[in-house]
Amino acid sequence: MFDFQGKTALITGASTGIGATFARVLAARGVNLLLTARSEDKLQALAAECAVKHQIRTHVLPVDLGQEGAALQLAQNIQQSDLQIDILVNNAGFATHGYFETLSPARDHEQAILNIVSIVDLTHALIPAMLERGEGVIINVSSTAAFQPVPYMAVYGASKAFVLSFSEALWAEYRKRGLRVLALCPGSTATPFFDVVGAEEARVGGTRMPEQVVATALRAIEQGRNSVVDGFANTLQTLSPRFIPRQITAQISERLMRPRNKVL
Numbered sequence: 130m131f132d133f134q135g136k137t138a139l140i141t142g143a144s145t146g147i148g149a150t151f152a153r154v155l156a157a158r159g160v161n162l163l164l165t166a167r168s169e170d171k172l173q174a175l176a177a178e179c180a181v182k183h184q185i186r187t188h189v190l191p192v193d194l195g196q197e198g199a200a201l202q203l204a205q206n207i208q209q210s211d212l213q214i215d216i217l218v219n220n221a222g223f224a225t226h227g228y229f230e231t232l233s234p235a236r237d238h239e240q241a242i243l244n245i246v247s248i249v250d251l252t253h254a255l256i257p258a259m260l261e262r263g264e265g266v267i268i269n270v271s272s273t274a275a276f277q278p279v280p281y282m283a284v285y286g287a288s289k290a291f292v293l294s295f296s297e298a299l300w301a302e303y304r305k306r307g308l309r310v311l312a313l314c315p316g317s318t319a320t321p322f323f324d325v326v327g328a329e330e331a332r333v334g335g336t337r338m339p340e341q342v343v344a345t346a347l348r349a350i351e352q353g354r355n356s357v358v359d360g361f362a363n364t365l366q367t368l369s370p371r372f373i374p375r376q377i378t379a380q381i382s383e384r385l386m387r388p389r390n391k392v393l
Contacts, residue, residue: 146320
């Protein structure tokens with residue numbers, strides 16, 4: 130069992146949704162918090178709430194991890210503040226939706242930086258100290274989108290496939306050295322995620338609550354798993370691509386994800 134009491138967690142994308150829920154749930158377990166996202170006002174409000182309710186220490190470092198070098202700068206700020214990070218929750222991410230040639234190249238570049246590069250940079254920065262202490266937890270938020278190609282959300286699906294593979298690889302490297310590494314794969318969740326995507330057709334399957342997603346993650350950490358899909362229906366959804374040729378899977382996904390009222 131991992132002893133959460135008194136540990137410190139860095140949570141990215143902590144201002145809303147799954148990230149904010151991780152903050153509240155971990156705080157209830159006695160975990161001190163370092164919260165980061167773009168919205169300083171929301172972070173400060175959440176930090177104050179958790180500090181008062183659970184008598185823990187909280188820190189806020191607003192940053193846009195979608196910008197070049199931002200994750201490395203965040204890691205340097207953490208080092209300079211002399212904070213020991215025991216738990217890393219790489220939660221920040223967003224998606225674009227639409228015909229690929231119509232999407233903003235700059236926006237997709239930002240998506241790749243946030244969904245992939247920031248995770249790699251922060252993990253590189255924090256793993257050495259975890260290994261020195263002989264324990265640590267890394268939770269990387271992937272998605273059910275990781276298990277098949279996702280037309281019209283090609284960068285998002287590919288980025289989440291990267292997160293899944295990356296996490297499972299690190300789990301195998303470090304499981305005997307005290308580190309627990311998990312890829313958390315939620316499906317549709319009641320968060321502002323789809324407001325950012327701006328396309329309701331991107332929502333596939335039933336919607337779960339952030340509290341359910343976080344509970345799934347923490348159970349999987351205790352079990353020493355390398356990846357977990359949140360929810361029974363979502364688990365079944367991710368199993369089917371294993372038995373269908375990827376070309377067929379991509380065609381099925383294309384029909385499901387095709388932008389509505391935007392025929393080219």
